[in-house]
Amino acid sequence: MEISINGEFAMAYFPADEGVGGALIAGPGCYPSDVGSLIYLNAGNDLEGVLGRVELAGGRVIMAKTHINDASGNFALFIDSEGNRLALHEGPARSGPAPKAAKTKVKAVKKATASHAVKKVAKKKR
Numbered sequence: 001m002e003i004s005i006n007g008e009f010a011m012a013y014f015p016a017d018e019g020v021g022g023a024l025i026a027g028p029g030c031y032p033s034d035v036g037s038l039i040y041l042n043a044g045n046d047l048e049g050v051l052g053r054v055e056l057a058g059g060r061v062i063m064a065k066t067h068i069n070d071a072s073g074n075f076a077l078f079i080d081s082e083g084n085r086l087a088l089h090e091g092p093a094r095s096g097p098a099p100k101a102a103k104t105k106v107k108a109v110k111k112a113t114a115s116h117a118v119k120k121v122a123k124k125k126r
Contacts, residue, residue, distance in 0.1 A: 032083035040075070040087040047074055047090035054078045065090075 001012045009027035016022075022041075043050040047065050054061055058081030065076045073092040079085055 032080075034079055034083060034085040036085075038077075038085060038087050040089045043076075043088040043090045045090060047076060047088055050088055051076050051078070054080075057081060 001014065003010065003012045005011075007027075009025055009030075011026075012024045014022040014024075051061060051065060059078050061076065061078045062085070063075075063077035065074050067074050071092055074090045076088045077085060078088070
């Protein structure tokens with residue numbers, strides 16, 4: 001993690017090539033808490049793998065992987081090494097055709113529609 005100091009505040013930035021990133025900030029008025037707002041972190045499609053690293057990093061799991069529902073996926077709660085309560089979220093399991101297959105289908109529909117339009121125009125010219 002990239003770390004910077006800005007006056008009395010220290011910031012560690014979550015790496016993110018694209019999408020949502022984030023930062024941890026320490027300084028005056030920033031106190032660890034297990035009762036404040038619950039912040040969810042994206043565990044991708046590997047909640048168990050991320051959760052397995054919590055204790056190795058000095059934290060403790062307080063709620064194991066829990067299924068929300070099929071549309072929302074799973075979550076878990078933990079206390080980090082500083083005493084903050086955090087949540088991890090894993091999206092729903094993906095099923096159905098791969099995204100490329102879906103794009104191929106859309107292209108086929110567009111091609112068929114275009115072909116139909118060309119035939120219609122050619123028929124009118126006759």
